[in-house]
Amino acid sequence: MVRRHPAGKEQGATLMVWLVALGITAVFLWLLSDVIWQGGQAVNGAFLTQAPAKAGLEGGIAPILVSTGLVLGVCIGVSLPLGLGTAVFLTEFSPQRSHRVIRLSLDILAGVPSIVFGLFGNAFFSRVLGLGFSILSGGLTLACMVLPILIRSIQVGLVNVPREYRQAAAALGLSRLGTLKTLILPAALPGIAVGILLGIGRAIAETAALIFTSGYVDRMPTSLLDSGRVLSIHIFDLAMNIPGGEQNAYGTALVLVILLIVINTLVSWFAERFRQSKLQIL
Amino acid sequence: MSRFKNEATWRVLLRILALCSGAILLLILGFLVWETLPILRTVSLDRFWRDPGWHPSEQAYNLTPMVIGTLGVTVGAVLVATPLGLLSAVFCQYYAPAGVAQLYRRLIELLAGIPSVVYGLWGLVVLVPLIAKVQPPGSSLLAGILILALMILPTIALVIDASLASLPPSYWRGSAALGLGTWATVQGVCLPAIRSGLLTAVMLATARALGETMAVLMVCGNVVQVPDSIFAPVRTLTANIALEMAYALDLHRSALFASGLVLMLVVTGLVVVTDPWTDAPEG
Amino acid sequence: MTSPTLSPQSLTTDHQPPSIWVKQLSLRYGRKVSFANVDAQFRAGQITALIGPSGCGKTSFLSCLNRLHELTPTAQLAGQVYLNDCDTETIPLTPLRRQVGMLFQKPNPFPLSIYRNLAFPLKEHGICDRTHIHHIIETTLTDVGLWAEVKDRLKAPALSLSGGQQQRLCLARALALKPQVLLMDEPCSALDPLSSEVIEDLILRLKGIYTILIVTHNLGQASRIADDVAFFWVQHDVGQLIEFGPAKEIFANPQDPLTAAYTSGRRG
Structure with a gap:
């Protein structure tokens, strides 16, 4: 670029911006196609339904899918009531600043590194509560981690419910609880769905918080107190600790990425529905 | 009643x-x-940087190599990702045709959600061998910087994209009336106007990079040493915790928790400085 | 549209409608004073129109009478409101708001079915007998002239009704709770002239059964339906009650030059 020629500078800048964008796209497409190509060779019906053999070099990921599902189930089962209650309390029952402390603490919680959640989960759930390396303690650790996302999304859903409903309900002398159950929660339902999906998305992608809470065992879990290996840990273990495990690591990664894409699509679908339903009301 | x-x-x-x-x-x-x-x-505090090395079994707890590893990887990744993320957001807002911008944004959003372990896997299988061709062993500070940069790039691009989108169109009209070109306007008007958004983006990306575990654990080589070149393997604080927690006992375990505590405090500081609760939904 | 007919059920309320006293009533939102030092006695069973320019605190004044201003955290009220001899501060919110119904400027039915819009508040107020609920719904919808129009589609969403129908549904929703006072905040301003006339007729038929306060910018409407008129004006950035009296006198023989200036525009 030559400084004294503004037109040349503009052209140079355009070129640079396009090159960067193309470069980034190329690298990311490389990554995605690599996962799809390599993973595609590993994934088939048997891969999804069989148990891993030879430390995962052979066989499939069936018990790992089950463990992942159970960890997610524990995570959402615990964080949803807690998050819903907190979001409702923060938006509907304490509009003043008196509960800024809770908000602030949740915002900080959202930024805590996942490995720190892992440390905490290990110290509290696995040791103090005596749950050991188990699906339960992994799920509980993840519940703490997704709570801020969940609460934030539900709050956004609740706040966006038109003010007129609350006004009309108050003018009719209706109780806040009745208004909440009949009017506000149904109207905020898509927002709540988005929150749950974002929470699942974050939880399913998580590895570091689970290494020393839910553990490595790749057998089919028989109870929530069993250790269970989730998808992301399976990828990590195959890639790092098992020579020649890349193929099946890619296969597992493909399954994980597809799950995430499904979740993302659902999120934007619900968000779009939420936007439309709001427009219809206004 | x-x-x-x-x-x-x-x-x-x-x-x-x-x-x-x-x-x-x-x-x-x-x-x-x-x-x-x-x-x-x-143990007195200064032993965390005065001890002869990191040998927990021999009561030596020098965390300096890990701190340097973490800082090196983080600073490098932020330096690489910030200009790229910025240009990528500028591309989306001002250079790409509407349809392309929409597609590109979708791609970036998708990548923001890819698990770090998948980035790590790709880095281990594709990137590390490439670097090894230039300078063995491949697993290195450089690999960590590149993979981490790739991971935080979507965060930076999306935050800057959102701040650019919130600029009033009158800026563009004013600048067009002066006969300024696209890049001149971006450089002279838009970027100065979103300084706080830029800062937020960099802070968030730094926080994410500092706390990232899996990707760096998989590509950095994890040798406890102060790196003498960009091709040397390093171990970060997070990788150290992930590697040793499983068997750490007593003071060793305690030292790992200490490094976790420090990480948490630093990241919390960054989050508080970024002031995220100003845009929190008010009841 | 069919002319609404009042059924005898809704003509008999348990009590005589109360008169409303306000004493030295002032409202502030943070530092901004909405209106100050309003003293007035609104007669039982009569229609009082609140008139005046926009921003003079009429709507805020109305919202203090059923303590709806408490929804705004920054609102601070001084002074007293009495229903007959009872200070509204001493009445719990739920019975107060059941006693004092309200109709808003923009029709605001809930995003539920027509039937549920009426049934849900009744259930909330402890009326659970289905046949009783159905009876009340039929009566009140008949009262507002909506029954014939919607009786075949009670399960349809209330938001599918036209604006005028929605406003009548909201009126029915308020009447179903058997209030004694009705507050109306420009109930016709968002409606077309025809629907507006239907609502106006309805309001006239409610006279004597309820104590009605209506905010309106339509001076013609005020002179047609109101027994009393309260004229508000902004002085020194603060809403004030300038003149209050029988409608005929306010329009024919205003005492305050501001009132005279404002009401003289009514034929224009």
């Missing part, structure tokens, strides 16, 4: 739930401090 009692009960219940949620942070901090205490009681 029972209905009022009912409502009062619910109110109390909801308050308890909210307090539980708020208390989790305290619980985490409490446990980190509690687990850190043993080593603080027995």
Whole structure:
């Protein structure tokens, strides 16, 4: 670029911006196609339904899918009531600043590194509560981690419910609880769905918080107190600790990425529905 | 009337739930401090950087190499990702045709959600061998910087994209009336106008890079050393925790918790500085 | 549209409608004073129109009478409101708001079915008998002239009704709770002239059964339906009650030059 020629500078800048964008796209497409190509060779019906053999070099990921599902189930089962209650309390029952402390603490919680959640989960759930390396303690650790996302999304859903409903309900002398159950929660339902999906998305992608809470065992879990290996840990273990495990690591990664894409699509679908339903009301 | 009692009960219940949620942070901090205490009681603080090395079995707890590893990887990744993320956002807002911009944004959003372990896997299988061709062993500070840069790039691009989108169109009209070109306007008007957005993006990306574990664990080589070149393997604080927690006992375990506590405090500081609760939904 | 007919059920309320006293009533939002030092006695069973320019605190004044201003956290009220001899501060919110119904400027039915819009508040107020609920719904919808129009589609969403129908549904929703006072905040301003006339007729038929306060910018409407008129004006950035009296006198023989200036525009 030559400084004294503004037109040349503009052209140079355009070129640079396009090159960067193309470069980034190329690298990311490389990554995605690599996962799809390599993973595609590993994934088939048997891969999804069989148990891993030879430390995962052979066989499939069936018990790992089950463990992942159970960890997610524990995570959402615990964080949803807690998050819903907190979001409702923060938006509907304490509009003043008196509960800024809770908000602030949740915002900080959202930024805590996942490995720190892992440390905490290990110290509290696995040791103090005596749950050991188990699906339960992994799920509980993840519940703490997704709570801020969940609460934030539900709050956004609740706040966006038109003010007129609350006004009309108050003018009719209706109780806040009745208004909440009949009017506000149904109207905020898509927002709540988005929150749950974002929470699942974050939880399913998580590895570091689970290494020393839910553990490595790749057998089919028989109870929530069993250790269970989730998808992301399976990828990590195959890639790092098992020579020649890349193929099946890619296969597992493909399954994980597809799950995430499904979740993302659902999120934007619900968000779009939420936007439309709001427009219809206004 | 029972209905009022009912409502009062619910109110109390909801308050308890909210307090539980708020208390989790305290619980985490409490446990980190509690687990850190043993080593603080027995070992003086300066041994974390004066000890002859990191040999927990021989009571040597020098964390300096890991701190340098973490800082090197983080600073490098932020330096690489910030200009790229910035240009990528500028591309989306001002250079790409509407359809292309939409597609590109979708791609970036998708990548923001890809698990770090998948980035790590790709780095290990594709990137590390490439670097090894230039300069063995491949697993290195450079690999960590590149993979981490790739991971935080979507964060930076999306935050800047959103701040650019919020600029009033009058800026463009004013600048067009002066006969300024696209790049001149971006450089002279738009970027100065979104300084705070830029800062937020960099802070968030830094926080994410500092706390990232899996990707760096998989590509950095994890040798405890102060790197003498960009091709040298390093170990970060997070990787150190992930590698050793499984078998660490007593003071060793306590030292790992200490490094976790430090990480948490630094990241918390960054989050608080970024002031995220200004855009929190107000009840 | 069919002319609404009042059924005898809704003509008999348990009590005589109350008169409303306000004493030295002032409202502030943070530092901004909405209106100050309003003293007035609104006669039982009569229609009082609140008139005046926009921003003079009429709507805020109305919202203090059923304590709806408490929804705004920054609102601070001084002074007293009495229903007959009872200070509204001493009445719990739910019975107060059941006693004092309200109709808003923009029709605001809930995003539920027509039937549920009426049934849900009734259930909330402890009326659970289905046949009783159905009876009340039929009566009140008949009262507002909506029954014939919607009786075949009670399960349809209330938001599918036209604006005028929605406003009548909201009126029915308020009447179903058997209030004694009705507050109306420009109930016709968002409606077309025809629907507006239907609502106006309805309001006239409610006279004597309810104590009605209506905010309106339509001076013609005020002179057609109101027994008393309260004229508000902004002085020194603060809403004030300038003149209050029988409608005929306010329009024919205003005492205050501001009132005279404002009401003289009514034929224009």
